[in-house]
Amino acid sequence: RGGETRVGVERMFGLMDRFLKSDPSSLQKDILDHVEYTVARSRFSFDDFEAYQALAHSVRDRLIERWHDTQLHFKKKDPKRIYFLSMEFLMGRSLSNSAINLGIRDQYADALKELGFEFEVLAEQEGDAALGNGGLARLSACQMDSLATMDYPAWGYGLRYQYGLFRQVILDGYQHEQPDYWLNFGNPWEIERVHVTYPVKFYGTVEDENFNGGKRKVWLPGETVEAVAYDNPIPGHGTRNTITLRLWAAKPSDQIDMESYNTGDYINAVVNRQRAETISSVLFPDDRSYQGKELRLKQQYFFVSASLQDIIRRFKDSHSNFDDFPEKVALQLNDTHPSLAIAEVMRVLVDEEHLGWNRAWDIVCKIFSFTTHTVLPEGLEKVPVDLLESLLPRHLQIIYDINFDYIEELKKRIGLDYDRLSRMSIVEDGAIKSIRMANLAIVCSHTVNGVSRVHSELLKTRVFKDFYELWPHKFDYKTNGVTQRRWIVVSNPSLSALISKWLGTEAWIRDVDLLAGLQEQAANADLHEEWRMVRKVNKMRLAEYIEAMSGVKVSVSAMFDVQIKRIHEYKRQLLNILGIVHRYDCIKNMEKSDRTKVVPRVCIIGGKAAPGYEIARKIIKLCNAVAEKINNDPDVGDLLKLVFIPDYNVSVAELVIPGADLSQHISTAGHEASGTGSMKFLMNGCLLLATEDGSTVEIIEEIGKDNMFLFGAKMHEVPALREKGPTLKVPLQFARVVRYVM
Ligand code: OX2
Structure with a gap:
């Protein structure tokens, strides 16, 4: 039989083309085969969407080849792997x-x-994978692309929400939310791994059990849900390295509740089982207010538990004990959202693998690092103890035990300074006793990472000052970045071609620093002219889109002035709108002869408001009301237009950014941890109007103050301004808004 198998394998390899071919006729055959056998349409009759599906499957086949090779390679090499745990990934389109x-x-x-289709047209058929809210989630997506390109043995772990971020529809100027059931038409970019499943347990009690002459804790969970893996291969550029983004979906467990079946209530028993799926059904649309909801906590533990079972299983495949665990496993916590992973690793090592507490603790302290994206202390996640106790009773005990040891140690270091001890405790005593997830993450991580230099300074001097004084070596920062592959090559192909032509190489697509080579040509008039043409074409594309979405005709010779990001008071879209009202007011009051001196401007604002964030919703309404007034005033005409672009997402950003002349990043100084939008605009040759906040501080150092419009109060001036309260100017401007809008 052994001989037969060998012959079988040889025959199989003989039949397989080692790598799928990429010449036009092989690709055509491949696409048509997918039309016929995957999409199940006749190869003589299929529409754009079906062509997109077939094309996507053809690309996916090639991804899978590299993905298998990557896995095989790393399985043999057994390097230290990076595991990036994040509740959110904003991948956008993949084709x-x-x-x-x-x-x-x-x-x-x-x-x-040759088949009669256009690649770009088919690419437009794809919907966005919007499994995240804003900057934090898009950063995760960019990081996956870079990890793959830089040949890291990395994995991303997250949740496969059935409903991504809501779709924004504007009716009568107001935001309305519609569910984003993005899987409606299938998703060719994921691979369902029906055999990669793990049970995830919730609720129940903790009992003491006799063990080796002593006692040990045993968790008797009350509910089990199955986590099923969906793998999304992420290809690097210019390498075969293709890493995995593994997202978990919740399914009812196979463990059948015999009692309810036996009582004859079959229908209800099935319906109850099905309820398990709600865990991964919907993304929470608030990006920084935490309301202590049970479902959110369940989501967090669900993906953390499944991911760790997977990671530990992979480690155990080639290791017989945990000695080498810290040399082989790095766990990166993307904000506090996955920080239950800390308690979970302790639980698995102590309760299931029977390591002593101290040995387990030693391992935990070496494997976790934590990135925080927050500036404000009130933005930090807290979990009510009652909630944790009912959902994860054993984890609460473990957190208490970690806290006990840590506070004892702390007393030795800082003495009995009770104020400070209580500030630094993982457990917050108050009206609602709760667990401070950031404190847990800091205590147990070897590195606490900020997302820009000023952010890191704020962490050290304000938000986590007590911790910095205790463990200065833990604090570090990595200023955020964005991938030029998505934000130039994919979204602005003409600029990409121009850059490659003028640099004489495509190497900048892997190494962004090479873009500096363009400096040598900075004064070249031909380059300017070509660049201007690229911008013009992108503006025309954007103008068409604006007309289609909002009915407003805009002139491409006007300056396109853009602010696109989540709607937040601190991001100050309101200030932008007030500025636009002021500009309108000035134009109206101007002598006709002076109007020729005005640079015509199209102001573009886009972004979603969290559904429960009333002021943000009102800002959207105000924007639309001001737009209505300005755009219908023939007296102003092309001198000023305002458009609110609905349903801002990654694909919309890919369209808007290449067409922008000026972009606004005007957060109140000291509020934006980093900001990444500015980098995407800069890459596309757009000017910045920005406050000295977050990553802008470092951008100024790179490009120089003279190459941007620096705006607003500095960070150290803000507290005094707040203290002083509003000046007279503000109510006056409000009065003007009211006059024109109402
Ligand atoms: C965002 C931050 O607001 C933004 O400044 C930063 O660039 C981005 O994360 C990536 O680091 N949710 N989203 C963020 O923070 C939180 C919390």
Whole structure:
């Protein structure tokens, strides 16, 4: 039989083409095969969407080849792996990005042309994967692309929400939310791994059990839910390295509750089982207010528990004990959202693997690092003890035990300074006793990471000052970045071609520092002219989109002045709108002859408001009301327009950013931890109007104050201004808004 198997394997390899071919006729055959056998349409009759599906599957086949090779490679090498745990990933579309990173986008475009299709048109058929809210989630997506490109053995772990971030519809100027059931038309970019499943347990009690002559704790959970893996291969650019973003979906457990079946209530028993799926059904749309909801906590533990079972299983495949665990496993916590992982690792090592507490603790202290994205202490996540006790009773005990040891140690270091001890405790005593997730993450991580230099300074001097004084070595920062592959190559192909032409190489697509080579040509008039043409075409594309979405006709010779990001008071879209009202007011009061001196401007604002954030919703309404007034005033005409772009998401950003002349990043100084939008605009040659906040401080150092419009109060001036309260100017401007809008 052994001989037969060998022959079988040889025959199989003989039948397989080692790598799928990428010449036009192989690609065409491949696409048509997918039309017929995957999409199940006739190869003589299929529409754009079906062509997109077939194309996506053809690209996916090539991804899978590299993905298998990557896994095999790392299985043999057994390097230290990076595990990036994040509740949110804003991946956007995958087709263009994958085809470009695989290096076969143009071959596909040629192959499709002969079949009568355009690559770009088919790419437009894809919906966004919007499994996240804003900057934090898009950063996760950019990081996955870079980890793959830089050949890291990295994994991303998260949740496969059935409903991504809500769709924003504007009716009568107001935001309305509609569910984003993004999986409606299938998702060719994921691979369902029906055999990669783990039980995740909740509720129940903790009992004492006799063990080795002593006692030990045993958790008797009350509910089990199954986590099923969905793998999303992430290809690097210019490498075969293709890493995995593994997202978990909740399914009812196979463990059947015999009692309810036996009582004859079959229908209700099935309906109850099905309820398990709600855990991964919907993304919470608030990006920084934490309300202590049970479902949110369940989501956090669900993905943390499944991910750790997977990680530990992979480690145990090639290791017989935990000695090498810290040399092989790095766990990166993306904000506090996955920080239950700390208690979970302790629980698994102590309760299931029977390591002593101290040994387990030693391991935990070496494997976790924590990135925080927050500036304000009130933005930090807290979990009510009552909630944790009912959902995860054993984890609460473990957190208490960690806290006990830590506070004892702390007393030795700082003495009996009770104020400070209580500030630094993981457990907050108050009206609602709760667990401070950031304190847990700091105590147990070897590194606490900020997302820009000023952010790191704020962490050290304000938000986590007590901790910094205790453990200065833990504090570090990595200023955020964005990937040029998505934000130039995918979203602005003409600029990409221009850059490669003028640099004489495409190497900048892997190494962004090479863009500095363009400086040598900074004064070249031909380069300016070509760049201007690229911008013009992108503006035309954007103007068409604006007209289609809002009915407003805009002139491409006007300056496009853009502010796109989540709507927040601190991001100050309100200030932008007031500025626009003021500009309108000035134009109205101007002598006709002076109007020729005004640079015509199209102001573009886009972004979603958290559904429960009333002021943010009102800002959207105000924007639309001001737009209505200005855009319908023939007296002002093309001198000023205002458009609110609905349903801002990654794909909309890819369209808007290349067409922008000026972009606004005007957060109150000291509030934006980093900000990443500015970097995407800069890459596309757009000017910045920005406050000295977050990563802008470092951007100024790179590009120089003279190459941007620096705006507003500095961080050290803000407290005094707040103290002083509003000046007279503000109510006056409000009065003008009211006059024109109402
Ligand atoms: C965002 C921050 O607000 C933003 O400044 C930063 O650039 C981004 O994260 C990536 O680091 N939720 N989103 C953020 O913070 C939180 C919390």
